Amino acid sequence: MEHVCELTGICKQYRSRKTVHEVLHDVSMTLDAGEVFGFIGPNGAGKTTLLRIMCGLAHPTKGKVKVLGTDLTVRNAQLPTGIGVLVEYPSFIPELTGRRNLQLLASIRGVIGLPEVDATMELMGLDPGNKTPAGRYSLGMRQRLGLAQAIMEKPRLLLLDEPTNGLDPQGVAELRSYIRHLADQGVAIFLASHLLNEVEQVCDRVAIVKQGHVLRQMSKNDPVPYRGFSLQVSDTKDWSLVQQWAAQHQATLSQKDGVQGGMVGTAVPVPAALRDLVQAGVSIESITPDRDTLETTFLQAIQEEKK
Ligand SMILES: Nc1ncnc2c1ncn2[C@@H]1O[C@H](COP(=O)(O)OP(=O)(O)OP(=O)(O)O)[C@@H](O)[C@H]1O
Known part of the structure; x- marks a missing residue:
């Protein structure tokens, strides 16, 4: 099956008279129908630049960009229909209402009419009857209007910058x-963000980018390494029982200051450990498997890059 979007060896340089600034370096990725792909990195990492390249607003210095079957890097390539874009700070004609702005944009392609515009505004929590000019919209309302603009023509590929x-x-x-x-309806979604939490909760795959380099790509289906669990018990008597269990199971303990609990480094899975500890009479307040989150992976990747 053909990918909705396929980027191969993308480099982007900005040149001034004296310097060459490489903003993206050898970025390759694919995006399939029904998939949400998070492109995450600190400010200035190159996220917006890549998104602009994916919708033909910028051209790569090197590499190939194939979007909805069209190679955007060939001369005179026509941007295919079916791409919805939310840019970082969407702007509209300030004197016109939100509805009139969307209506004007919809008239460019002519694939939808006012009923669809109104329905999309309502979906995004905006009142189509609101007579406030877009220039007086709050930041959040402007963002909702930007999102409505991006999705109103039911794109197959949706590009969202800090949505x-x-x-x-x-x-x-x-x-x-x-x-x-x-995504469940088959839309391919590219989401550029610096908010780890936002990306972690919604994306199927994630690329971590720093200074134009993709440091790591991950999928939510990747096996998650298990290192043990964090445990909190009721009192010191319970914690000494945990110490006995740890000695019998070659587990390591690192106690948190001022709390009866801490990290238990072990290969014993949580259900088995829980059963043992309860049988030993330990009163457990909480037990949580210690797994890598996107935040720990992100910080690790950034640290490794610094070495
Ligand atoms: N037109 C341009 N000319 C020169 N440099 C540019 C241009 N556009 C972007 N850059 C530079 O490219 C780098 C990446 O910018 P980009 O906006 O893609 O980053 P970003 O990851 O989206 O950042 P943010 O999270 O702050 O939006 C920055 O150093 C920026 O200054």
Whole structure:
């Protein structure tokens, strides 16, 4: 099956008279229908630049960009239809209402009319009857309008740059579930963000990027290494029972200051350890498997890069 998007060996340089600034270095990735791909990295990592390349707003210095069957790097390539884009700070004609702005944009391609515009605005939590000019919208409302613009023509490929910018917690949660809903309907979604939490919760695959280099690519289906668990017990008597268990199972303990608990380094899975400890009479307050989160992997990748 053909990928919705395929990037091969993308390099992007900006040249001034004296210097060459390499913003993206040898970036390769694929994106399939129904997949949410997170491109995550600190400020200035090159996320927006890659997103702009994927929708033909910028051209790579080297490499190949194939989007919805079209090679955007060949001369005079026509951008295929079916791409929705939310840029980082969407701007609109300030004197016109949100609805009128969307209506004008929709008239460019003519594939949808006012009913679809209104329905998309409502979906994004905006009132199509609101007469406020877009220039007076709050940051969050402008972001919702930007999202409505990106999805109103039902794209097959959706490119989102920092989509939760300015959204309140409810808006963030709604957007997250809407992104998953679109992916379930077969839309391929590229999400550029510096918010680890946002990416971790919604993405199927993630690339960590720093200064234009992809440091690591991960999938949520990758096996997660197990190192043990963090444990909190009720009192010192319980903790000495845990120490006995640890000695019998070659487990390592690192106790947290001021708490009856800490990290238990062991290969014994949580259910088996829990059974043993309860049988030994340990009163357990909480037990949590110690697994890598996107945050720990991200920080690790950035640290390794520094060495
Ligand atoms: N038109 C341009 N000319 C010169 N340099 C540019 C241009 N556009 C971007 N850059 C540089 O490319 C680098 C990457 O920028 P980019 O906006 O892609 O990063 P980003 O990861 O999206 O950052 P942020 O999270 O802050 O939005 C930055 O150092 C930026 O200054």
